[in-house]
Amino acid sequence: MIILGSTGSIGVNALHIAQEFGIQIEMLSAGSNITLLSQQIKQFQPRIVVIKDSTHIPALQSQHKNVEYFDSGESGLLRALEHTHSPLALNAIVGFAGLKPTLKILEMGKTLALANKESLVIGGQWVDVSRIIPVDSEHFSLYYLQHNQPFRELILTASGGALRDTPIEYLHSQNAKEALKHPNWAMGKKITIDSATMMNKIFEVLEAFWLFKTSHIHAFIERNSIVHALVGFYDGSFTAHIAKNDMRLPIAYAMLGKKALQTPCNQAKELFKPINLCSLNAFKFEEIDIQRYPLWSLKDTLLKKPSLGVVVNAANEVAVEKFLNHQICFGEIESYIQRAIQHFPDGALTFDEIEYLDSEVRTFLSYSS
Structure with missing residues (x-):
């Protein structure tokens, strides 16, 4: 491979x-x-x-x-x-x-x-x-659950990121050192910051939109990162994918396909070891608070106009890089993205515009910051 x-x-x-x-x-x-x-x-x-x-x-x-x-x-x-x-x-x-x-x-x-x-x-x-x-653990879970059955809605889960318990009045001034202390996952720096702002979940919503051809996508905070996604069906029932917070599981399925289901446990004991359900804390799903995660307010906008994805991605890359380089504080990440959306409200309407628009957004933010 x-x-x-x-x-x-x-x-x-x-x-x-x-x-x-x-x-x-x-x-x-x-x-x-x-x-x-x-x-x-x-x-x-x-x-x-x-x-x-x-x-x-x-x-x-x-x-x-x-x-x-x-x-x-x-x-x-x-x-x-x-x-x-x-x-x-x-x-x-x-x-x-x-x-x-x-x-x-x-x-x-x-x-x-x-x-x-x-x-x-x-x-x-x-x-x-x-x-x-x-x-992605969430999309792997949706892929695992829905089996091409008709579904009513898809639900992603989020950990809430490193600053999920920081008092709101102190959020704006947080620095990179604090925002990189993810409570559940060991990830790269950018995705860890995206987790703290909830931009990572915005991106995952757009991924799910294209992968599963639906706009009926929601998300909740599940602090354990054990419930990775849920599928809601028309009879009012839900199925949930409960698994370790270990990226090797979705990677293994991507690489092995159905062989992952058939692999004897003694071949990869650590990877396929079952969760001890009795040891888990009770699951609790929390609404994503717009005051704490103002970027979450972009969800419906992007589902209605997914062409804005290139604008949001470029602006976020610029803002996160500046944040990691201690040039801006945590609360300024959102302002960079909002300014870009206001200046480029149509997004990329053709494939040929993607690279050009990405460059334009980066240039605009470098002069307007």
Whole structure:
């Protein structure tokens, strides 16, 4: 298989599963963590390797003579994919950069295990979702539950993020150190901040909109991160997916398919060990408070006008980067996104506008901040 974004948390977990189940890795791509990538190359012996910065290629070539093909950058990644034969690719690239690889993988007829939210947030209407297996824990849970049955509504759950109990009067001035202390998950910095603002859940709503073809999507806070999603049916009943807060479970299903159901427990005892239900705290679902999470108010706007996804994503990337670099405080993230929506109210109406509009939003915010 192919793993794009191999040094991030999703990529690392995917390689753990590949090792556990003897899955051969044909291609790896990574960003700036060359030390970890080099270790991965040594262990998994990929045929093709792509990195962000070409200056690291000579050193990697000298260390790893077994690699047949090295390339770099966005164009290099797309070129490298053309040399692959694997039927399955995991896209765990972070941000806008994941869109073109998603389209390329699907164009080549491969099955795509998708962990790159932005592919659907930005370009959902142009992405063929029929060959996508969702890797997000919430969308995996919905995929697991609904089995193509008619449903009334989909419900996502959120942990509430690192600042869920911070008094509202102190939220605006919080810094990155505090916002990165996620109570339940070990994730990358950007997605941890998106969890604290609830932007991550906004993105997941748009993902669900494209994946499951419905606008009847809601979300609640479930602090344990044990109930990952629910499906509501027309008879008034609900089904819930209860599982460990471990991303290896959806990754395993994406990589193994039905084999994950048939795998003997002794082959991956830790991964498939059942939850002790008696040890769990009572489940409690809480409404998402707009005062605490003002970005949640964008949900209905984006469901009515999903073309705004590219605007919201670009503005959020700019704001989160500034926040992590201590240039703005937590409360200013929302203002960046609202300014962008007001200035670009139509979003991307054609596929050709996506890249241009993404650049325009970033430029606008750099001058207006």
